[in-house]
C-alpha cells in the first residue's frame with residue numbers, strides 16, 4: 125500500500141475543525157506536515173464554501189435510463205440475426221430474378237417486361253421501407 129493511499133487518524137478531526145471553524149495551532153502544524161489531512165482540509169473547505177456544490181442526477185432517473193438502454197441493446201442484439209436473414213433473402217431474390225428474366229424472355233417478351241417492371245416496383249418499395257425504418261435516418 126502506498127503512503128498516499130493511507131489515511132490519517134486525524135482526518136475526521138481536521139474536517140470537524142473546518143466545520144466548527146475551530147482550528148488549533150497544533151492541528152495546523154499537523155496538517156502542514158500530513159498529506160492526507162491536507163487533502164481532507166481542502167475538500168472540507170470546498171464543501172463548506174459551496175465550491176463542491178454540484179447537482180447529482182436523480183437515482184431513479186438514472187436507473188430508468190439504464191433500463192431503457194439495456195432493453196434497447198437487447199432488442200438490437202435480438203434483431204441482428206433477422207437483419208442478416210433479411211439481407212440474405214434480398215440477395216437471393218435479386219439472383220433468382222436475374223436468372224428468371226432470360227427464362228421469361230424465352231416464353232414471352234411481354235411477360236419478361238412485366239416481371240422486370242414488377243420487380244423494380246417491389247425493389248423500390250423494399251428500399252424505401254428499409255430507408256424509412258433505418259434508425260440513422
Ligand SMILES: [Zn+2]
Nearest residue numbers: 132134158161
Ligand atoms: Zn494527518
